[in-house]
Amino acid sequence: MLKKSDENKPYYQQIRELLIEDIKSGKLKHGDKIPSERELAETLQISRMTIRHAIDLLEREGLVERRPRVGTFVINRRIRWNFITVNSFTKGMVSKGFQPSTKKINMLFEKADEFLAKTLKIDIGEDVFSLKRLRIVDGIPIAVELSQIPYKYCEGIEKYMEDNVSLYEILEKKYNIQLMKQKQRMKITLSNSTESKLLNIKSESPCLLIQGTTHDASDRIIEYTTGLARGDIIEFYSEPTNPH
Numbered sequence: 001m002l003k004k005s006d007e008n009k010p011y012y013q014q015i016r017e018l019l020i021e022d023i024k025s026g027k028l029k030h031g032d033k034i035p036s037e038r039e040l041a042e043t044l045q046i047s048r049m050t051i052r053h054a055i056d057l058l059e060r061e062g063l064v065e066r067r068p069r070v071g072t073f074v075i076n077r078r079i080r081w082n083f084i085t086v087n088s089f090t091k092g093m094v095s096k097g098f099q100p101s102t103k104k105i106n107m108l109f110e111k112a113d114e115f116l117a118k119t120l121k122i123d124i125g126e127d128v129f130s131l132k133r134l135r136i137v138d139g140i141p142i143a144v145e146l147s148q149i150p151y152k153y154c155e156g157i158e159k160y161m162e163d164n165v166s167l168y169e170i171l172e173k174k175y176n177i178q179l180m181k182q183k184q185r186m187k188i189t190l191s192n193s194t195e196s197k198l199l200n201i202k203s204e205s206p207c208l209l210i211q212g213t214t215h216d217a218s219d220r221i222i223e224y225t226t227g228l229a230r231g232d233i234i235e236f237y238s239e240p241t242n243p244h
Contacts (some may be wrong), residue, residue, distance in 0.1 A: 011046050015054035023063060023074055030140065030233075033071045034064065065232075079137055080201040080235045086179045086214065087137055098137045100163050105132040105144070105198070109151065119213065119224045120150055127151035131161055132197055141199045143229040149222060153177065177216050179223075184212030186236065195228055206231040 022028040034040075037055070041048045044110040055072060058064045065075045082092065093100035095182040110128050117124040129151045135143040147167060149157075153175065160170045189209040196203040207228050229236070 011044075012050050012053040012057070015040070015044065015046070016057050017056065019058060020063065028074050030074055032050075032074045034074065037044060037069065045062060066124055068226060075232060078235050079142060079231070079233055080237055082237060084167070086182055088168045090164075090166055093137055099139075099193050101136045103134040104161060104163055105134055107131045107161055110152075116148060116224065119220050120148070122150050122152075129157060131167065131241060138235065142233055143227050144195055145225060145227040149226045156241055171222070177222055179214050182212055182214050184210055186210050188231070189228070191228065199228075199230055201230060201232070208234060210236075210237060 008013055019028070019034065035043070035057075037048045037051045040046075040051045044051075055064060056067075057073075058092075059066060062078070062141045063075065066070050067070050069154055079093075081100065089102065090100050107209060108130050110118065110130055112122055112126045112128050114124055116122075118125065122126070122128075128190075129149045131149075133145050134141055135145060149171075154171065154177075157170060157174070160174065161167065168179055171179065178213065185193070187209050188208055190204040191199065191207045192199060193203045195207070196205060199207075210227040210229065210230055211226060212227070214219045214225060216222050
């Protein structure tokens, strides 16, 4: 896979640079297991201690992750997600150079219980449209999201909600609802077996749980959302912008 360089620099630096080159070129992709220290040492005819030094550097730089008894894996794919700005998932990811897609998991109608009624400021028993979707970036599942909206605001919306359709764009174009701000909270949690299967991660993997409400221009609560995002890929950040 790699060849020794004749450059006048330490071998561990050469190995680090060659591995980084393979990552940047796509030869080694996110989630790929890199050759073991023993394999690299035999291929490059360099001591395992030197190989280990190079991998230590890559690990400190956040490019690889050692998993005990399993191996070392590429984790260079960090996806930054602005959790403050109200924007469609698709537009936000495209603007960062990613290829996003959305897969509908299910949608259903339910009656608002006490919690939903209080959160959405509607009466107990009112109809709520619930939409659960899987967010995908560059072919990698990154988050499971549940959106719950009072049905009186979006009657008939179920006929529009197919894969890769923006919920926020449908609300704006079909229902004249312009979403302006979000109030969200975030905490660390562990994925359950269903979530882990959807996200292609091990059960009880560290994830970020995001819960909050989305408001329109008159501060009416339109949506209650719950999202579970992979902790090994997603970086949330705050960068408030003028929605206009």
